Amino acid sequence: MSWTGRSTGVLLAAAMVMSVAACTADSGGGGEESASCVARYTYQDRSYRDVANVNFTLGRKLGAATSPPCEDTGGRGKGEEPVTTETAYEVDGISPKVAIAIGDTPKTAMFFAAYSGSELPPEVQKLIDGS
Template identity: 35%
Template sequence: MTITRKALVTAAAALMAAGACTAADTESEGSASCAGLVTYDSRGYLPTEKSVFTVGERLGTATIEECDDTPNDSGDGVPESRTGAYRIEGVDPAEGIAVGDSAADAAPMAVHR
Protein backbone atom coordinates (compact mmCIF):
# COMPACT_ATOMS: atom_id res chain seq x y z
CA MET A 1 0.00 0.00 0.00
CA THR A 2 1.52 3.34 -1.04
CA ILE A 3 0.78 6.27 1.23
CA THR A 4 0.41 9.76 -0.24
CA ARG A 5 1.67 12.91 1.46
CA LYS A 6 -1.92 13.95 2.33
CA ALA A 7 -2.59 10.58 3.98
CA LEU A 8 0.75 10.80 5.79
CA VAL A 9 -0.04 14.24 7.21
CA THR A 10 -3.47 13.02 8.35
CA ALA A 11 -2.01 9.86 9.90
CA ALA A 12 0.81 11.71 11.62
CA ALA A 13 -1.62 14.26 13.05
CA ALA A 14 -3.88 11.49 14.32
CA LEU A 15 -0.96 9.60 15.82
CA MET A 16 0.35 12.69 17.58
CA ALA A 17 -3.12 13.58 18.90
CA ALA A 18 -3.81 10.04 20.09
CA GLY A 19 -0.51 9.03 21.51
CA ALA A 20 1.84 11.92 22.02
CA CYS A 21 2.03 15.16 23.90
CA THR A 22 2.89 18.64 22.90
CA ALA A 23 5.81 20.38 24.45
CA ALA A 24 6.19 23.91 25.63
CA ASP A 25 9.22 25.71 24.27
CA THR A 26 11.71 23.70 26.32
CA GLU A 27 14.65 23.75 23.93
CA SER A 28 16.00 26.89 25.56
CA GLU A 29 16.06 24.99 28.86
CA GLY A 30 17.96 22.10 27.31
CA SER A 31 15.10 19.63 27.80
CA ALA A 32 13.99 17.17 25.16
CA SER A 33 10.38 16.47 24.33
CA CYS A 34 8.98 12.95 24.63
CA ALA A 35 6.29 13.74 22.05
CA GLY A 36 5.97 11.02 19.45
CA LEU A 37 8.31 8.46 21.06
CA VAL A 38 7.33 4.89 20.16
CA THR A 39 9.11 1.69 21.13
CA TYR A 40 9.14 -1.59 19.25
CA ASP A 41 11.48 -4.56 19.66
CA SER A 42 13.50 -2.72 22.35
CA ARG A 43 14.21 0.27 20.05
CA GLY A 44 12.91 3.83 20.24
CA TYR A 45 11.43 5.48 17.13
CA LEU A 46 10.43 9.06 16.39
CA PRO A 47 8.24 10.46 13.57
CA THR A 48 10.02 11.08 10.29
CA GLU A 49 9.14 13.33 7.38
CA LYS A 50 9.34 10.53 4.81
CA SER A 51 6.54 11.49 2.43
CA VAL A 52 6.17 8.41 0.21
CA PHE A 53 6.51 4.88 1.51
CA THR A 54 4.86 1.50 1.15
CA VAL A 55 3.47 -0.25 4.22
CA GLY A 56 4.29 -3.94 4.39
CA GLU A 57 3.32 -6.73 6.75
CA ARG A 58 2.31 -6.20 10.35
CA LEU A 59 5.28 -6.85 12.61
CA GLY A 60 3.54 -6.71 15.96
CA THR A 61 2.59 -4.14 18.56
CA ALA A 62 4.43 -0.91 19.31
CA THR A 63 4.18 1.10 22.53
CA ILE A 64 3.45 4.81 22.43
CA GLU A 65 5.38 5.95 25.47
CA GLU A 66 3.81 7.85 28.34
CA CYS A 67 4.55 11.55 27.98
CA ASP A 68 4.32 14.43 30.41
CA ASP A 69 7.01 16.83 29.24
CA THR A 70 5.08 19.85 30.51
CA PRO A 71 4.88 19.06 34.25
CA ASN A 72 3.92 22.65 35.13
CA ASP A 73 0.87 22.39 32.87
CA SER A 74 -2.44 21.51 34.51
CA GLY A 75 -2.91 18.47 32.23
CA ASP A 76 -1.82 15.00 33.21
CA GLY A 77 0.08 14.27 29.98
CA VAL A 78 -0.57 11.28 27.78
CA PRO A 79 -0.73 7.75 29.19
CA GLU A 80 1.11 4.83 27.60
CA SER A 81 -0.82 3.11 24.81
CA ARG A 82 -0.37 0.47 22.11
CA THR A 83 -0.61 0.56 18.32
CA GLY A 84 0.31 -1.63 15.37
CA ALA A 85 3.87 -1.80 14.03
CA TYR A 86 4.31 -2.39 10.28
CA ARG A 87 7.24 -3.04 8.00
CA ILE A 88 8.11 -0.28 5.53
CA GLU A 89 8.99 -2.02 2.28
CA GLY A 90 12.68 -1.72 1.52
CA VAL A 91 13.57 -0.54 5.05
CA ASP A 92 15.14 -2.70 7.76
CA PRO A 93 12.83 -2.55 10.83
CA ALA A 94 15.95 -1.79 12.90
CA GLU A 95 16.06 1.53 10.96
CA GLY A 96 12.38 2.38 10.51
CA ILE A 97 8.81 1.15 10.85
CA ALA A 98 5.32 2.49 10.28
CA VAL A 99 2.88 2.69 13.19
CA GLY A 100 -0.88 3.05 13.35
CA ASP A 101 -4.11 1.29 14.19
CA SER A 102 -4.19 -0.10 10.64
CA ALA A 103 -1.88 -0.26 7.62
CA ALA A 104 -4.00 2.43 5.96
CA ASP A 105 -3.32 5.00 8.67
CA ALA A 106 0.25 4.00 9.57
CA ALA A 107 2.80 6.81 9.81
CA PRO A 108 6.55 6.35 9.27
CA MET A 109 8.96 6.37 12.19
CA ALA A 110 12.77 6.32 12.19
CA VAL A 111 14.92 4.70 14.84
CA HIS A 112 16.06 7.16 17.51
CA ARG A 113 19.78 6.94 18.23
Protein backbone atom coordinates in the same frame (compact mmCIF):
# COMPACT_ATOMS: atom_id res chain seq x y z
CA MET B 1 -1.44 51.09 31.13
CA SER B 2 -0.85 50.56 34.82
CA TRP B 3 2.20 48.82 36.30
CA THR B 4 0.00 45.87 37.27
CA GLY B 5 -1.34 45.51 33.73
CA ARG B 6 2.18 45.57 32.20
CA SER B 7 3.46 43.09 34.78
CA THR B 8 0.60 40.72 34.09
CA GLY B 9 1.27 40.90 30.34
CA VAL B 10 4.99 40.18 30.82
CA LEU B 11 4.24 37.25 33.15
CA LEU B 12 1.75 35.75 30.68
CA ALA B 13 4.23 36.05 27.82
CA ALA B 14 6.95 34.41 29.91
CA ALA B 15 4.62 31.56 30.88
CA MET B 16 3.77 30.93 27.21
CA VAL B 17 7.46 30.78 26.26
CA MET B 18 8.19 28.41 29.14
CA SER B 19 5.34 26.05 28.17
CA VAL B 20 6.49 25.92 24.53
CA ALA B 21 10.07 25.26 25.60
CA ALA B 22 8.95 22.49 27.94
CA CYS B 23 7.09 20.77 25.14
CA THR B 24 9.97 20.82 22.66
CA ALA B 25 12.77 19.09 24.56
CA ASP B 26 14.06 18.15 27.95
CA SER B 27 17.64 17.52 28.93
CA GLY B 28 18.52 13.91 29.50
CA GLY B 29 21.66 14.63 31.51
CA GLY B 30 23.84 12.79 28.98
CA GLY B 31 24.27 15.80 26.74
CA GLU B 32 21.64 14.59 24.28
CA GLU B 33 18.22 16.20 24.18
CA SER B 34 15.20 13.93 24.11
CA ALA B 35 11.97 15.30 22.77
CA SER B 36 9.09 14.90 25.19
CA CYS B 37 6.07 15.75 23.02
CA VAL B 38 7.05 14.34 19.66
CA ALA B 39 5.54 11.07 18.51
CA ARG B 40 7.80 8.37 19.94
CA TYR B 41 7.35 4.61 19.99
CA THR B 42 9.29 1.59 21.19
CA TYR B 43 9.27 -1.69 19.31
CA GLN B 44 11.50 -4.63 20.29
CA ASP B 45 13.64 -2.48 22.61
CA ARG B 46 14.33 0.15 19.91
CA SER B 47 13.09 3.74 20.06
CA TYR B 48 11.55 5.36 16.98
CA ARG B 49 10.52 8.95 16.22
CA ASP B 50 8.11 10.10 13.54
CA VAL B 51 9.48 11.41 10.27
CA ALA B 52 7.35 13.58 7.99
CA ASN B 53 7.26 13.66 4.19
CA VAL B 54 8.37 10.09 3.60
CA ASN B 55 6.91 8.21 0.65
CA PHE B 56 6.86 4.56 1.73
CA THR B 57 5.14 1.25 1.05
CA LEU B 58 3.69 -0.64 3.97
CA GLY B 59 4.80 -4.22 4.54
CA ARG B 60 3.54 -6.97 6.81
CA LYS B 61 2.23 -6.52 10.35
CA LEU B 62 5.01 -6.86 12.94
CA GLY B 63 3.30 -6.55 16.32
CA ALA B 64 2.65 -3.97 19.02
CA ALA B 65 4.60 -0.73 19.48
CA THR B 66 4.23 1.31 22.66
CA SER B 67 4.41 5.05 23.17
CA PRO B 68 5.30 6.68 26.47
CA PRO B 69 3.11 9.60 27.53
CA CYS B 70 4.16 13.17 26.81
CA GLU B 71 6.13 14.38 29.85
CA ASP B 72 5.37 18.08 29.51
CA THR B 73 2.75 18.41 32.24
CA GLY B 74 4.86 17.76 35.36
CA GLY B 75 2.74 16.93 38.41
CA ARG B 76 1.56 13.43 37.40
CA GLY B 77 2.92 10.39 39.18
CA LYS B 78 4.71 7.73 37.12
CA GLY B 79 2.04 5.15 37.95
CA GLU B 80 -0.70 7.38 36.53
CA GLU B 81 0.81 7.88 33.06
CA PRO B 82 -1.04 6.04 30.28
CA VAL B 83 0.94 4.11 27.68
CA THR B 84 -0.35 4.02 24.11
CA THR B 85 -0.12 0.81 22.07
CA GLU B 86 -0.51 0.67 18.29
CA THR B 87 0.35 -1.76 15.52
CA ALA B 88 3.83 -1.74 13.98
CA TYR B 89 4.28 -2.61 10.30
CA GLU B 90 7.31 -3.29 8.11
CA VAL B 91 8.33 -0.66 5.61
CA ASP B 92 9.14 -2.36 2.27
CA GLY B 93 12.85 -2.30 1.51
CA ILE B 94 13.99 -1.18 4.97
CA SER B 95 14.91 -3.29 7.98
CA PRO B 96 12.67 -2.85 11.04
CA LYS B 97 15.90 -2.04 12.89
CA VAL B 98 15.99 1.19 10.84
CA ALA B 99 12.33 2.14 10.31
CA ILE B 100 8.77 0.96 10.82
CA ALA B 101 5.28 2.29 10.20
CA ILE B 102 2.86 2.63 13.12
CA GLY B 103 -0.89 3.07 13.20
CA ASP B 104 -4.24 1.61 14.21
CA THR B 105 -4.79 0.47 10.63
CA PRO B 106 -2.59 0.25 7.51
CA LYS B 107 -4.34 3.36 6.12
CA THR B 108 -3.46 5.46 9.18
CA ALA B 109 0.11 4.17 9.62
CA MET B 110 2.82 6.83 9.83
CA PHE B 111 6.56 6.48 9.21
CA PHE B 112 8.93 6.19 12.19
CA ALA B 113 12.72 5.91 12.13
CA ALA B 114 15.25 4.77 14.70
CA TYR B 115 17.95 7.43 14.89
CA SER B 116 19.85 9.42 17.43
CA GLY B 117 20.44 13.14 17.38
CA SER B 118 19.44 14.78 14.13
CA GLU B 119 20.93 12.27 11.69
CA LEU B 120 18.54 10.10 9.72
CA PRO B 121 19.73 6.70 8.49
CA PRO B 122 20.77 6.81 4.79
CA GLU B 123 17.93 4.42 3.82
CA VAL B 124 15.38 6.85 5.24
CA GLN B 125 17.03 9.86 3.60
CA LYS B 126 16.78 8.05 0.23
CA LEU B 127 13.02 7.68 0.69
CA ILE B 128 12.67 11.37 1.54
CA ASP B 129 14.82 12.41 -1.43
CA GLY B 130 12.90 10.07 -3.73
CA SER B 131 16.00 8.13 -4.80
